[in-house]
Amino acid sequence: MVAVRDDTRGRVPFALLGVLLLVSSLTLAPTFVSEPAPSETTVERALNQAMAETQVAVRDGVSTAGRQAAANPVVTPADTPAGRVLNDSTAFRDSLRIRAYLRVADRLERVSGRSGDVTVTANLPAVSNASDLRAAKHRVSVERAGPNETAMRATVENVVLTVRRNGAVVSTRRVSPTVVVPTQALMLHDQVSTYQTRLNNGLDKPGLSRRMTARLYPMAWARGYAQYSGAGIENVVANRHVSLAANGALLGVQRSTFGRSDPAGRRALTEATAMTGIEDLIRGSQGTAYSTEVLDQAQYKPVSETPPRPKSTASPNPSDSMTVGVNETADTAFRSVTEPSALNETLEDAYTVEVALETDKHRLGGGPPGTPPSPGTEWTLVRERTTSSVEAVKNASGRVATPDDWHTLETFSRTVERQYTRTAIWQNGSVRERTTTSSTARYRVTVAVVGRHHGRSPAPNRSIRTAHDASASPLDGSNFADVEPKALDTLVGNAGGRDSVAERVVDNSLSRTEATVTADRPPELRNWVYRDLMSLRASVRNTTVSVERGRVGTFETNPPQELRKRVEQRRATLAAVPDTYDSAAQKARVAARLTYLNAVLTELDEQATARGDNRERVATQLSERTEGSLRSLRKGLTARETPVPRPRPVPVGPAGPVRTRVDTQTPYLTLAELDESRYRALDGSEHPLVARNANVFTVPYGDAADAVVGGAFESGDRVRLATAANTLAAANETLEAESNATLASERDALQREVAAANREMTTTLWLAVSQHTEAEQDESKAIVTEAMSPWETSAARALALTNGSAQERVARVAGARLNLTRVERDRLRLQLLSVDTPATRPTRGSTNGTASAVRSVAKNELSSALASAGEQKAQQFAKKRLGTDRLPAGLPLAPPVTPWYATANIWWVTVEGEYARFAVSASHGPPGEPGAQTTYARDGHNVTLDVDDDGTDERLGTADRVSFRADTGVVVVVPPKPRGVGDKGGNAVEDSSGWPDAGS
Template structure:
């Protein structure tokens, strides 16, 4: 078959035409789509480039905005349309969001990316008013992306692609970036620093606790220096408050930033050195611009120092240092109580009498053993009526066996008797019937066995350990005394023989049951008993005197109660102190132990009364603290303890995600002074203004004994608070005499004469009390006793010295010696001790009486004049370097001005002065004119630059709406703080006490109550 004829596999021509037509159309469309696809690719590429450029702009904008925000932070929004858009709960973060938005918007305006003919621009809406600013702020989120990083997101950034001015693509993007910048880190650290500055001492680690610790260290050092006689009239002054505040602020800087302001450290070192050399010891009046120039590093140190007068403060006691408090003079007071009696308690004589007394009693035991009973008889017949009855009893007593009565606890048998008593009862009855009378007689006999026992008890009482007494009823034992040798026969005679004998008493026991009786017999005491027992008590007294407890010094003025602890200690040791043997060596030995028990119990009772007085004193002291705004009670205890919890922070770097960062601190001023600072010293201060970086106020709770606060406390224990105790007046007079011996001062001499006239009647009164006590303690008549008292006082050559000897008890020994030197008195150790003890306690108690308390006025006038002289003389000595000052006069003036003690005695009962407490309420207000922190860490766009965060109180403005005029957003508030603390100082009793004695109870710095200057108007 020909090919032409074969039609297999053939395609119609028409179909081929159709295929060609469709193919040509498809090729045309493909060529058109390739052109359009190229345009879309250009737009996508341009948009991607625009997105990348926007991200770069975001990073750059965040770095720049954060740096600018840190340099001019807003911490207090302004009351303006744009200022109100800033949230006042987190103003800096809101402000940073605004800064970032405006910076991003500015940088997005420069985004111009091209891909061939396609151009892409990025933008954010402009800010025109408050509502648009709020909307703009909501587009931005800012958060910490770790230490030293900020994670930022900006939403709804517009990207527009155009060709030849015609928009071909658009979209909104959310830009996100984490930018390494320390702005938030620095802000948060400064916020933390300010929070720590304002943290109270009881609220945790911070300025308050460090300030308290430093102030306590200085106050305790100065308080003990004053107590030791140092020339300190003001224990806590604002200069010391300034030092403590700056030291605490610098330590807080180190804790928060890793390092402290180096200029501040230098200023603190300068200030500490200056105050330590002069102001702390001598009260030098260096201040004002001279002080500011010195501590802020411009100028030479102020002239004047006290060479050789600075002691190491580290050795001074602190509030946590324990002090030992002993029974001490209470041991003498208890001896006095035992000798002289009082409060219904037994005297030593009574105790010995009781030890030699025997309680004897006769007891009986009656038991019926046989009875013959006849039935009653009646007349014969009926109708008889009983008209009368008569009973008669007769007794027959014979010796026989009987059961002796039992012994009561604590009694033993002295004698026993046994009797048999027959009791016969005859009953006569008269009967009547009409005119007839009849009588019947009935008999009844009962036999009783009667035991009689004479028992004795020679117990010395419940408080004396019950032990057997060796040879109690025969001579011998200690002192070879008679003991109770004749007690049994004396008891038998008094209870049995003198009452009719055993048979008669047996009859009485049966007849009416009143045969029993009791009596107390006094056994004869050895002649040497009293002296022997007293010598034993002397040894016990010294042992008890040395019993002590350890208490923290700081707790003495608040919660510690030494006499209560001492009483508890003696109770625990009572058995060991009484020291009773297993078997008494005769009655004298038991009498000795009874006296020891009585003495220990007297001491405990007296300590318990003192403990009540301490509680009352502490309560009143707490009230005094409360009146000056100080913390009291448990909070004061916690404050004293809290200062020990302070740790000194070490220098360190601030941890950041990119590595450790060194933060540098620069305060202006670097050292906060209570003195004013002007613009020449501190550029951050407006010209013409005086800036007070630190304002301080301190109030001494109790200044001198005749102050209001002390009156309220001592008024609990004395009748008249317008008078002072003899010790204070005598010491003031004595020191005045000492000063007048080396210097001429007519006014002081007049004050001395007035004071002497006030002291002399008090001395006469206490001398009369001493003579009365001497007569009571000896066989001397009143006149002879008075002569002995005057003879003893001749050892001192002036009214002041004699009065001081009476007040401090040293005159007691001299008077006892004078009495012993007389021919009509004994001259033995025990006798002298007995007299001395009674006189010492009696004169101390006498000082509590109104007649022995001189009026306040002459004491105050003399003491004030002494202080004024001392202050002037010491100031002159400091200024001249002691070159032209009389060391002798200065030393005596130093002691003289502290003659009147300050503070509150714990407790103010004469003779029981455990410690002296005082307190200061200290308040400070501080403010930095400018506070700057900076770090070398910066954004990559500015390598090697620094970021500084600074707050100087200035107004922050920013052109928010782009109209060319700055808009006020708020203020970069200054770093400021307020703190308060209560400083408690406790010193041992006596001497000058502790407190401010310069006549100025409240000290306020020039800028008080607010540091800095008035805030600029918003």
Template sequence: MRLADDRRGRVPFALVAVLLLVGSAAIVATDRPSRRETPAVDRVVEATTAAAQTALRQAAVVAAREAAADPVTEPVDTPYGRVVNDSSPFRDALRIRAYLAARSYLSRVGERRDGVSASVSLPAVRSPADLRAAKRRVDVERTGPNGTALRVRFRGVTVRAERGGRVVAERRVSPAVTVASPALALHDRVTAFERALNAGPLEDGLGRRLAVQLYALAWTRGYAQYAGAPVANAVANRHVEVATNAGALAVQRTTLGATANGGERAVARSAARVAATDLLRAGGIDAGWTDAAVGVVEEATRADGVALASERLVGDGTVTVRANHSADRALIDVLGGSDASSLASVVGRGYAADARLFVRATRIDVSDAGTTVPGGNWTLVDRRRTTDRRVLDGDGAVSARVPSGWRTFERYERRVVVTRTTVSRWRRGSERRTTRRVRTERHAVSIALAGRHSPDSRVPRLGVERVYERGGPLAGPNLAGVPEAATGRLVASRGGPDALARRAVTGTFDRRPVRLAGARPDGLRPWLRRDLAALHERVRSESVTLPRAAVATYDANPSARLADRLRARRAELLGAPPRYAGVADKVRVAVRRAYLDRVLARLDERAAARDRTRRNLNGALAEADFGSLDRLRGVLAVSDDPPSSRPPTDRGLGGPLSLSVETAPTYLSLDPVSRERLGVAGRGRVTPLDARNTNLFTVPYGDVADAVTRGLLGPERVSLRTAATTLRAERRATAGRGDPALRREVAAATDHVRGRMATALAAEGIGLTDESPEAVVDRGLSRWRTPAARALALTNGSAVGAVVAETPGATAGERERLAARLRVAVDDALASDAARPPESTVSESAGVVRSAVREGAKRATEYGVNRTLARFNRTLASIPTGLPVAPVPGYWYATVNVWDVDVRGAYERLAVRSRRGARETAYVREQRLVRLDVDGDGAKERLGRTERVAFETRVPVVVVVPPGRRGVGDLDGDADERSPGYGERT
């Protein structure tokens, strides 16, 4: 069945009949008469009740229309206003209006038949207490398809019948009526609209849509700025204004079901104007051409169907992080260190063997002969004992046990006969007597001379082929001389096997091992260096690829990921064979292990340092009221996932709602607008939209960046790269008239790093003839002619390659080793305070740059393309900004910057209209008091207040660019951009 005539918008009579039937069925008698009524009374009461149902339906329609036209969104502190509940003021006001309208309409209802008259009524309202009771008698709820109809239940309606002035019947009923009024649905939609406008970026609403728009815009402009375009502000308030209006229109569509007439056109034109402004500024064209450019951009917009960036254009890239920096340091640690992981220590342990004697002595026979004590009363005068140990060849009765891992060089089997003779002289009066007792012990003694190779080699014990014979790599001696050396040290020098056998019986046998060194083959160290250089190249190129945004927001720890990868590939990189071909082969694997251990230790240190920086950054964000890294990452994630723009279904009871939306203003601008122009009550001017966007990491970083890098930088100092880029920007901004103080500081810091390079070059001794190391370094740096250029070459790593190129005659392995040593020397030098200019000097020059940028922008706007603009653009290309993530050569992953965008706005008037045939329901929000005659005395009481639809949302914007160049950020020195009305809104 069709619910409405589509051509005429009329409700079919069948539907009206159904509604009447349902409404009548909802009448519930709550108080029956005490005696049986007559048929005449019954007929009058039934007729009156039916008439009351119609009156209540009319009352509900009127009350809903008036409540929507004058909605209460906030109660007021008056006796009647306090009846309205804070949590549901609109619904309470609707219930009150429905009660008062019902009472009015019911007063007109009455029937008279056969001398019986009937009336219907609700209690009067004469006080706030009466109004509170009245409100409780009414329930309202949404009903029907999609909740677009209204159901109202009235409790305690009294139907009374009288005859001759006497009450003959009385009923109390609670009728419920359903009307096709969308008043409650419109209110809920506007409430949802206001809630969505105030939603943050992690919720479905304006904040999220604003994040989508601003991220697309900021990443596009940020990458253009990084590439060298003269973009002073990656995010400006003009962009925020357009993005906010585009987002607000999308929220209107998804919550209200329609958008304000002319809203899309206004947003499209404003977007075109902003785009034209950006293009003109970038191209250096006079601002007077803006209007003409707007037309061109609008035409292109219509052709392309794009009003504002709606998807991420750039910035989703990845960053590949290699282990090069840690690999270099580990190589220098192994080649030139003095600890247990150094090459010298590893080789020493590899060509070492422990030698030891193992012995087993067992008594196999004991015999006694002679007398020790004479009989009778004798007194001992003297006693002498002698021991004789005679060593004979053994018969293998026992065998000394040699533990696993030891190799037996020699075995000695002996039998030791120990004869102990005791001679005693006795006296008894004048008598003398001598007794002799002989005790003979026979011992079987087994002695084993054994050796153990490289007990501290720290490599897998796989066995070494012919370890005590010559052969294997380099045709080396291996440990061929160790058995003879062990015999000399432990056997011959201690008296030979017989003497050792005697000591075994007496318990004075020395079981302590001795360390013996084997002979090393010629060319061992160069061979090991070449093998280590090859491994270093492999490890240095090991990499992990991670999303740049995850790295820059500290969601991923590249050093930890690299360490995990190397640990997973450790066995492959170690390259241990099933069995070592010789001692040199085992030493080669030991050197590899020492190197890999050092690489992993360095990566673990880097991972821990990054975790500390992450904690510092979190603290700095919280201190600056920017939230946290988790919030930034959350917003970054949702910015790639725009919410749905599907409007809600508007078909309901009585047909489609046929919604239209009117807002004043249609477009929320940052500029003040007169109330008269908006067509709203009052005088003066209002600012429909206020915006503030704050850039976190400003030129050349600022206090927040200092907090992030706390513990990594020296006190009140900045990196040489920051100082050098600031010096270059200052010289460009002032046409070469830079502050000599900063120039001196950069030159002094550069000289310190150059000195460290010369020291490293001298220590390596590669490529030097009769020329000093300092001269080689100077020749390598000669291609950079200014202090700023030389300093930047040192910080970006290009200086190392230039110096290595000045060392002719070195082999490829030597040049790589020299490059690694120089890179480590430069890194260590850059980390010292001597290479970090004072922050005060750099900040003073940065202030000069900011002033020059502002002046350049002003002149560019006034005069168009000229020399001033060209210098202004060159200056922009030199300013360092943003926060380098792990800004160490070889570990500079990316540059990140953060903007905090705060928008506050209000529609002075918002009307949502639903037209069904000739009937229209308008829900109107604007700032005014709501008055209503509650007690029927003719004076309207203050019931509540209607408020404007106002909102505030805040979005953090993160932009990440690759390392190097100048970074990304606001370059004009205005890190806190506020619209004219920001801070005045209450």
């Protein structure tokens, strides 16, 4: 349809009325006011003609208003009299209603119906102020209509038709025409509003954040694992990757909202993808074979509006499982339970039994005497006293019941006599007299010494079939054969002997009837149990669980807790408690096994608690250093797998498919600064897209990671020897490729500190060898010197000392040279692995200084390669092996005091963007206007309109630009190696130029 200017006065040919009436609907609400018409036929004929022209005027005015409102949409009302007529929440619809009113009112001025001397005119009240404008707005209603709501229905209320005869008013009629026009103004406004909503949706709703997350994850994991594998990748996630992911996600949201995306944007994305791949090749590969693999994994080649999925299996996916084992926790618990005092206590408890005296006293005859006789009738009893003495007079035979779960060790009986003497004191006046009488009671006393194998041992109470068989122990020991004499000595001998015990039973003076005694243990018991525990340790060490990699990094799962559950499930199998013990030694073995398993469970409990504490610390670091949270990070992990909405199907309108076309400026929102010389829609110099990319756990060392692990990872002004060693290795590698005086000086200083730490560590090792073996100091030094010979450089030696390789080799060399038994060698190995002193930690300042120098050299070389801008130069640089890849980064899960099962890192990304102009066009083809289209465009300009016909435009509002802000987090988890994963360029936060102000 050809746009009609507001001041057009041409009349619509009546020849079109028939066609137009066929495709329009008209609702008339007539109200008659006035005098009777002299000729109804003439009036009605004129009215019908006027109503037909009114219908055409309304239709034409609404169509024109729709196109004009779409071309200049009011998104935010202005603070002007005219702007305040618009509601904030319905600004566009209100501006459309006002435009429709004014356009229809203008066209109604040309409506005229005539029949003879009768004329009919149509009009709407004029607008002269804001109050009139508000009333005008309320006279018009608009809504989406037609098939798939691609058209627009509008009703204009109370159009006044005035009937005149010879110029005199004879009647008026009010009508409210309703028309349906094929204008997509409302449809496009709703779609663009939906688009902007989706751009600003958080991770819990479909939109830009989710799609950007889905694009960043495969790039971050591919690059993170490539870096972990040794590729010279300085930044795992750089802002160039963020820009690429954001623009791809923007096109994806366009396609899901409008059915198609900006073709210029797709072409620009293809070019940006290629350029990003080239830049990544220059900035961080170690050869063309690797770089091709990385580009493939990072999905640089395919340009798609749907989030990519990794095609290569070279690097894991966040949903893939990783295996976490008990590993070194088995050794930690083992050391605690096999310390000489601890293991001796466990074995002693297993050989300790409870013993007790069970007694039976039976009176054979006699008893206490009666009251002595009175001296006479006048005497009064003042008081009396009975004394007694007991004496075992001969052996006897008897029995006593043994309590359940106890067994009898020894039984003896005695006949015991108790002699009574009863004395009475009598008084008669002032005279007192004493009389006495005597008697004897005889008792049979039976005493049983009983025992049971309960004691204090953690081993379950079971019968021991050969408990007191001295020849039945697998170690040629005495089992519990010596418990009986020890029990007799403790309970009977210490009470004075058998006769004395029997006598004390009679006079109720036997105070001690229970005790514990410990049997003698075979000399080989300790080593025998130790070897058994070594076998158990191997089984426990190999206990594993599978956990999802991404969930480990977001702290949604607790591997130590899962391991504890698994060990608890295997506890019965691992303990191997028999129904009946074959010997006391077997009970001791079970006791040691259970003690060890309890120690493992306790250690895993502590690690699970530490994991929970670390989760809170990570959350704190995340909130302090970024605007993210663990909760949002978890949403992002879930969002990357959320099904992407399908593209909106092409809707079909009254005249066929309604196809949309997106046209944006700039089609690719770049992080670079642009001006109007590139795109006319720009307002001076602008940054279409700005980004902030924060890597939480990066160098310098001891920063965020130290705050999480509470000093176990890095402590004070010192770093772990492994951290310093990797930094030193990075410096050595860089100096092999590029000579640099500053780096050499920093490297030399760090090398001196690492060498000193190595000497301290090796001294501690040979002292441990001397202490825990029979080797003299010279021999111990020779053992350590031989063991350390494979590692020649300070960096290599330090790494061997920190990863346990050196300690394992020292134990092997010592075992061979000193002819150590298997048990002795294992004890020595555990002692050596536990060595760690503050003196073995180099300073943080020297470590960071060397790392900074390494990065500086690498960046200078990079700048030179980029300046050359040639493929050959880029390839040459890619083949150089600079040492930045060796610099450690990331958060160890967990720190070295417990098994280190993974290293994680977090990137929190925020982008803000703005289209200088965002336009969407919809084609439609009604019978009278084939090929017409409606264009909805937002460019931030003011929207004005002459609402009172005074020749001056009033400001209604602004056609706000389409803008957005999106946040997301990415976590990458790699296996435990000192180099870890993370950005190693020295800047934890990468802000793009223009941050945080996108657009004009």
